[in-house]
Amino acid sequence: MDRVSAAFYPVGMSDTDGRRWHDMGGRDAGPVPQDEHDFALWEKRVDALMMLCSDKGFFTVDGLRRVLEDMGEEAFETMTYYERWMAAVNQNLIEQGVYSLEELGTKMEEIAARGDSYGEAQDV
Amino acid sequence: MPHDHHDHHHDGLSASGHPFRSDNDEALTYWQRMEIAARELLIEKGIVTPAEVAAQIDAMDARSPANGAAVVARAWTDPAFKDRLLANGSDACREMGFDVGALHLVVVENTEAVHNLIVCTLCSCYPRTLLGLPPDWYKTRAYRSRAVIEPRKVLREFGLDLPDHVTVRVHDSTADMRYLVLPARPAGTDGMDEAALAALVTRDSMIGTGLPRQP
Known part of the structure; x- marks a missing residue:
């Protein structure tokens, strides 16, 4: 941090520099993990739901980002990328009144009863 | 039960050489259940159609x-x-x-x-x-x-x-x-x-x- 920006942030504002956790640029971190995976069907579906709901005007990428950022650093460390996206898409849809928490809960219980794997839990 | 089986590469790598992440045959997770639930609710309410979701994924797969x-x-x-x-x-x-x-x-x-x-x-x-x-x-x-x-x-x-x-x-x-x-x-x-x-x-x-x- 240069002198001007160091002076801008009040000392003791936080244990870092006043930035939120997701504002990671320039922080210390370990080696870049180079492993990659091909996205699973359910991950692509989360992505597709985000794009479709956004195209249809229910929320924007800013709405997605707001929830992702508010979920905090622990969620970043413990959940996968599309798990976090799913949580954010769901939060936006509930806020928009697209479905209720109760409808979601009922549906998720119904799905749990269909089978033990993602393939078995499809309603087809 | 219908089961969405794809061809499995038994060396654990896909055609592009990447490991498959635990997928359709692994234990159903909470977030996967939420994805299915959200998608089905959106379909039931007439907001999206299964065809739109499939087309979106096809378009995603086509972008490389x-x-x-x-x-x-x-x-x-x-x-x-x-x-x-x-x-x-x-x-x-x-x-x-x-x-x-x-x-x-x-x-x-x-x-x-x-x-x-x-x-x-x-x-x-x-x-x-x-x-x-x-x-x-x-x-x-x-x-x-x-x-x-x-x-x-x-x-x-x-x-x-x-x-x-x-x-x-x-x-x-x-x-x-x-x-x-x-x-x-x-x-x-x-x-x-x-x-x-x-x-x-x-x-x-x-x-x-x-x-x-x-x-």
């Missing part, structure tokens, strides 16, 4: 680094196109049928003196239309944090050791502005046509963590 490679190869062979690409990336890509929507696409050119690298420090913004979905490492804390402060060290982890006389420029993407690196055309490619050149252009060379293949 081959799109970006075609743009790069065109820029290498058509100086007027290259000028348009560097002036307005979104419009130039649209000419080739790659619609980046409302996003501003900024194309940054690598030369003998300058090497460009792209990152999204805040999230995972990436030129999806041209490169497909971002690789896992692009979204990691390590890449997001370090690319902007010690890019040469990060590049060395990717096997790219740039000489000191090369200036490294790092571009931080936003929700509305995406970057694509136009790599330098490799030497020894004078006689090659656009299709052959495109085959040299790797995904990482368009992110800046790699260079094009040598002919």
